[in-house]
Every structure is written in structure tokens, then in C-alpha cells.
Amino acid sequence: MTALEIAADVRAGRRSARSVVEAHLEAIAAREPELHAFNLVLHADALGEADVIDRRVAAGDDPGPLAGVPVAVKDNLATRGIPTTCGSRILNGWRPPYDATVVIRLRAAGAVVIGKTNMDEFAMGSSTENSAFGPTRNPHDPSRVPGGSSGGSAAAVAAGFAPLALGSDTGGSIRQPAALCGVVGMKPTYGVVSRYGLVAFASSLDQIGPFAATVADAAALLEAIGGHDPLDSTSIAGPPPRVSGVLGDGVEGLRVGVVRELTGGLDPDVSARLVEAAAALAGEGAKVDEASVPSVGLGLSAYYLIATAEASSNLARYDGVRYGLRVDADDVTAMYGATRAAGFGAEVKRRIMLGTYALSAGYYDAYYGQAQRVRTLLIRDFEAAYAQFDLLLSATSPTTAFPLGAKSDDPLAMYLSDVCTIPSNLAGHPAVSVPFGTGDGGMPVGIQLYAPALGEPTLFRAAAALERSAPR
Amino acid sequence: MDTPSLTRADVVHVAVLARLALTDEEVDVFTVQLAAVLEHAADVAALDTEGVPPTAHPLPLVNVLRDDEVRPCLDRDEVLAAAPAAEGGRFKVPRILGEAP
Numbered sequence: 001m002t003a004l005e006i007a008a009d010v011r012a013g014r015r016s017a018r019s020v021v022e023a024h025l026e027a028i029a030a031r032e033p034e035l036h037a038f039n040l041v042l043h044a045d046a047l048g049e050a051d052v053i054d055r056r057v058a059a060g061d062d063p064g065p066l067a068g069v070p071v072a073v074k075d076n077l078a079t080r081g082i083p084t085t086c087g088s089r090i091l092n093g094w095r096p097p098y099d100a101t102v103v104i105r106l107r108a109a110g111a112v113v114i115g116k117t118n119m120d121e122f123a124m125g126s127s128t129e130n131s132a133f134g135p136t137r138n139p140h141d142p143s144r145v146p147g148g149s150s151g152g153s154a155a156a157v158a159a160g161f162a163p164l165a166l167g168s169d170t171g172g173s174i175r176q177p178a179a180l181c182g183v184v185g186m187k188p189t190y191g192v193v194s195r196y197g198l199v200a201f202a203s204s205l206d207q208i209g210p211f212a213a214t215v216a217d218a219a220a221l222l223e224a225i226g227g228h229d230p231l232d233s234t235s236i237a238g239p240p241p242r243v244s245g246v247l248g249d250g251v252e253g254l255r256v257g258v259v260r261e262l263t264g265g266l267d268p269d270v271s272a273r274l275v276e277a278a279a280a281l282a283g284e285g286a287k288v289d290e291a292s293v294p295s296v297g298l299g300l301s302a303y304y305l306i307a308t309a310e311a312s313s314n315l316a317r318y319d320g321v322r323y324g325l326r327v328d329a330d331d332v333t334a335m336y337g338a339t340r341a342a343g344f345g346a347e348v349k350r351r352i353m354l355g356t357y358a359l360s361a362g363y364y365d366a367y368y369g370q371a372q373r374v375r376t377l378l379i380r381d382f383e384a385a386y387a388q389f390d391l392l393l394s395a396t397s398p399t400t401a402f403p404l405g406a407k408s409d410d411p412l413a414m415y416l417s418d419v420c421t422i423p424s425n426l427a428g429h430p431a432v433s434v435p436f437g438t439g440d441g442g443m444p445v446g447i448q449l450y451a452p453a454l455g456e457p458t459l460f461r462a463a464a465a466l467e468r469s470a471p472r
Numbered sequence: 473m474d475t476p477s478l479t480r481a482d483v484v485h486v487a488v489l490a491r492l493a494l495t496d497e498e499v500d501v502f503t504v505q506l507a508a509v510l511e512h513a514a515d516v517a518a519l520d521t522e523g524v525p526p527t528a529h530p531l532p533l534v535n536v537l538r539d540d541e542v543r544p545c546l547d548r549d550e551v552l553a554a555a556p557a558a559e560g561g562r563f564k565v566p567r568i569l570g571e572a573p
Contacts, residue, residue, distance in 0.1 A: 094554055095554060096554075097546045097547060097550040097551050097554065098546060190530045190531060191530075191531050204528065204529045204530065230536075230538070233533075233535075233536040234529075234531060234533065236531070297515075298515055298516055298519070300512070301512055301513040301515055301516040302516050304509060304512075304513065305513055305516065312490060316491075319491070320556055321555070321556070321563050321565055322551075322554070322555055322563055323554040323555060323556075324554075324556070325556070326556035326557070328566065329566060330566065330567070331566055331567050331568070332565050332566045332567065332568045333491070334493075334566075335565070335566050336491040337491050337492060337493035338493050340490075340491055340492050340493070341492055341493040341494065341495075344492070346498075349492055349494070349498070349502070350502060350505060350506065352490050352492060353483065353486055353487065353490060353492070353502055353506060354506055354509060354510075356486050356489050356490040357478070357482065357486045357506065357510075360486060360489060366517045367510075367513065367516075367517060369526060370516050370517050370519060370521060371513075371516055372526030372527055372528060373519075373521035373524040373525070373526050373527075374516050374519065374521070375526070375527040376524050376525055376526065376527045377521070377524060379527060379530075411505055411508075411509065412505075412508050412509055412512060415509070426530075427530060428530025428531060429530075453530075
């Protein structure tokens with residue numbers, strides 16, 4: 001059942017929220033030991049929240065558009081009194097003293113938080129193998145990764161543990177795992193969803209967004225969590241984008257550009273699905289042509305300098321003083337070094353080191369400053385492309401899901417799996433990955449649509465059309 | 473712009489700046505891995521960007537102000553309960569300065 005079907009049934013009193021939650025807890029009990037999508041399943045809390053929904057329905061109340069819908073929440077979103085680990089030993093056992101704005105909005109919409117999902121430590125990774133609590137496995141083939149960093153959220157939706165999930169996307173961490181797990185994953189325009197209560201990785205790139213089995217469900221979740229929040233000073237004024245109402249509008253006359261610079265280096269199966277997706281949109285009446293975003297190839301390098309620089313600053317807060325792990329030492333400087341050495345995993349240390357280097361005296365201009373200028377060039381290239389096109393199209397990831405361990409020892413190879421998703425984060429633009437057939441080993445392939453800032457309505461229109469024309 | 477290759481001494485220095493007590497083995501591994509990433513970033517470092525302004529943020533940010541009025545805030549006991557050490561309503565840390573003479 002989709003989230004929208006569940007909510008309709010619960011609101012009408014045809015089905016209890018408790019029975020919905022129980023059914024999903026049973027699905028979790030059956031496969032979670034194999035997949036490890038969750039760091040924490042909230043059995044009792046979720047049933048308690050469901051009972052409150054059911055009492056409200058019985059009293060003639062409307063609990064909201066997501067009434068009784070279980071939602072899996074990435075473990076870098078603060079949940080008051082409920083452990084929030086970010087997949088890291090350094091926050092193991094931390095119970096936040098507040099809820100993230102998105103969590104408050106989920107509950108206000110009648111949704112039920114069913115658990116906290118596994119992730120690469122501090123969202124740094126593309127496979128969910130960097131979690132301090134062990135990897136998540138892909139529901140379509142447990143010998144393969146689910147993608148990352150929101151791999152637990154993607155796997156939870158793909159396995160039927162929850163119809164909806166929240167993730168965060170700094171360089172593709174929603175869209176890439178959505179593609180690898182065969183679900184819909186969407187990164188909103190920067191500022192559309194409040195980051196209050198999202199544990200920061202790279203603040204100028206981070207954005208929270210929805211996972212769902214269908215485009216319509218993802219649209220409903222975005223509408224529930226989006227809109228201005230005074231607690232996030234980078235939150236855009238105004239209501240959330242209205243996207244549910246346009247899903248049936250089709251793509252007749254829309255100009256869609258296939259990003260030429262991102263058509264190389266793809267697995268043959270992924271490349272074939274991209275060609276078919278472009279043809280499918282053309283068959284629905286879109287005007288499809290080749291687009292050029294010349295500096296897109298520089299995005300990867302620019303991203304790994306900017307994101308790590310911001311991370312090195314953001315992660316300075318894990319110092320053993322206010323929360324999380326402390327390793328005692330004689331003086332405070334030794335305590336910092338020992339705490340951070342024991343608390344962070346290899347990838348987080350690597351990125352803190354890279355970012356600190358990129359910001360350090362003598363290298364700032366050559367690396368961080370240059371990366372910021374490349375960001376400007378990329379934004380200009382997108383502006384030029386959007387003068388000719390309403391939407392852009394590419395694969396979401398160059399490959400389908402790869403085996404666990406395949407890229408663990410080669411950070412650069414792992415980083416390359418984000419080459420198609422990073423440009424939207426640097427520009428602050430929305431993008432969505434839609435499942436479109438399969439590739440190597442029968443694994444899912446995702447196709448990505450991009451829109452300019454606040455282009456969510458057009459983006460969802462085309463995503464719904466792509467979903468309708470996808471191979472079954 | 474020139475991009476000098478990363479040395480082991482650079483990694484040791486950066487680890488001090490980042491307050492990371494790395495093992496010798498980690499320093500060896502990171503020297504190789506970070507050099508590979510920086511080599512990939514040579515395309516960005518070498519680019520002619522004369523006259524291109526830097527972008528620090530995707531939105532044109534302005535200061536957000538509010539009236540200076542008392543509002544609810546985080547509960548102090550709840551916050552301190554999450555700290556590794558607290559005493560007298562404050563965070564407790566190891567010695568910062570040397571003993572007084």
C-alpha cells in the first residue's frame with residue numbers, strides 16, 4: 001500500500017493506525033536482521049503514537065494528510081529523548097534535547113516515526129559501509145550496498161519497512177541510494193526544507209528530502225515537511241512548493257536537456273536506460289535535446305574541497321565537552337585529540353583532514369578559494385542551460401549497486417559514484433531520482449531529473465511522467 | 473596556481489590543527505590517500521578563474537533578526553544530562569591552563 005492509500009484509509013476509519021504500524025513492524029522483524037536498515041526501531045513509541053492517531057479519528061478529528069503512515073527517519077535528524085547517533089561512535093547514546101523541525105512536522109501531519117535509519121558516519125559516504133554500527137544491505141541483493149549515505153532510509157522503503165523515509169542529501173545522499181535501491185528520492189531546492197535539527201555536515205550543501213515508493217508519496221512528504229521555519233536562518237520564506245496537484249499534468253511541450261557531459265563513463269545498462277528514459281519523455285510530448293553544462297566535470301573536485309572544508313569546521317563541535325564521547329586526558333588539548341581519534345571513523349577523519357588542509361594557510365586560495373569560483377562557473381553554466389531547457393536529465397549514478405567492500409579501500413573510486421548528483425548541491429537546485437528499469441544483475445537503475453531553484457512543480461510533473469513510462 | 477604535493481609532515485601538521493591524535497599508520501595511509509584526492513583536484517586548482525567571484529552559498533543570504541524578547545529555550549538539566557561531565561550547572565572540562573605559580 002502507498003502512503004497516500006494508508007492515510008486515506010486511516011482518516012476514513014477504514015483501518016487503524018495501530019494495524020498499519022503492526023504490519024510494518026512485522027515486515028521489519030522478518031528482514032531487518034539481514035538488512036540492518038535501522039540503528040533503532042521504535043516499537044513501543046510507534047505503537048503509542050498510532051494509538052493517539054486512532055483515538056483522534058474515533059473522536060472525529062482529522063490527524064492530517066499522513067495519518068498513521070510509518071516514516072523511517074535518518075539517524076542524523078534530532079529526535080528528543082531518542083538516541084541520534086549519525087552512525088558515529090562519538091554520538092553513541094546521545095539523546096537530543098529537542099526535535100528537528102521535520103520531525104515536528106511529520107507528527108503534525110499525523111505520521112508515525114517508526115525508527116532511526118542507518119547511515120554513513122556523519123553522512124560521509126556513498127555505500128552506508130562507513131557506519132560505526134555496521135553496513136546496511138541492499139534489499140534487492142543483500143551482497144550489495146544500498147548506496148549512501150542515506151542507505152538505511154532507502155533500504156527501509158525498498159524492503160517495505162516503511163512507505164516513507166527522510167534522508168539528507170549533501171552530494172547525492174538521497175538520490176544515489178534511492179537509485180541503487182529502486183525507490184524515489186528527492187533533494188529539494190536549498191532552503192525549502194528547514195535544516196533545524198539536522199546534524200550539520202556541509203551547511204551550504206545539506207538539504208533534507210523524501211524517499212518513497214512512488215512519486216505521489218514523495219510529493220506528499222515534501223509538502224508535509226517543507227516551508228519556512230524561523231529556526232533556520234537559511235530557510236526560504238513562504239509555504240512549501242505545491243507539487244501533488246500537478247502530477248497528472250504530463251510533459252507535453254516541456255523542454256528536457258540530456259546533460260552531454262554526464263553521458264560518458266556510465267555502465268552500459270545505465271546508459272541504455274538513460275536513452276530509453278529520454279525517448280519515453282519525448283514519446284509523452286516533451287522536446288528532448290542534448291544540453292551542455294561544460295563545468296559539470298569540475299564539480300566533483302570542487303565538491304570534495306568545499307564539503308570537506310565545511311565539515312572540518314562543523315565537526316569541530318565534537319570535542320568531548322557538551323555531548324557524546326569523551327576520552328579523558330591530563331589537559332584539555334590532549335582530551336580533544338584522544339576523544340576525536342577514538343570517536344571518528346576513518347572516512348570522517350580523512351575528510352576532516354582534507355578540509356582542514358584545504359583551509360590551511362598557504363593552500364586556501366589554491367583549493368578552497370578555487371573551488372568556490374568553480375561553484376560560480378557551474379551556477380552560470382546551469383543558468384545558460386535553463387535558458388534553453390525547463391529540465392535537465394542524466395543518470396543518477398554511473399553504476400547499479402556494487403558489492404560490499406568493492407570500493408572500501410579506494411576513497412576516490414567511491415567519490416566518483418556521486419559525479420552526477422553533486423552539481424545540484426553546488427547550485428542549490430532541486431533534483432529527483434526515479435526508478436527506471438534494471439541493469440547489471442537485475443539491480444535497479446535510477447534516472448535523475450534536475451530543475452532550477454524552486455522548480456519543484458515542473459520537476460514532479462516530469463518525475464510522474466517518467467514513473468508512468470518506466471519499464472515494469 | 474601551483475599545487476605542491478602532500479608530504480607526511482603536512483599530514484602531521486594538519487592533524488594537529490584538526491585536533492586528531494592520529495597513529496603513525498593512519499598518517500602513512502592518509503598521506504597516500506589525500507595526495508590522490510588532491511591530485512584529482514588539480515583540475516580545479518589549475519583553472520584560470522581570473523575575474524570569477526567565489527560562491528560561498530547558493531542563496532543570497534541576509535541577516536535574520538527577531539525582536540529581543542524572552543522565549544522558551546532548551547532545558548538546562550536536559551542539556552547537561554547529555555554532557556560527559558557536568559558540575560554546578562556547568563560543563564566540566566580537564567585542566568586548560570597550567571597551575572598558578
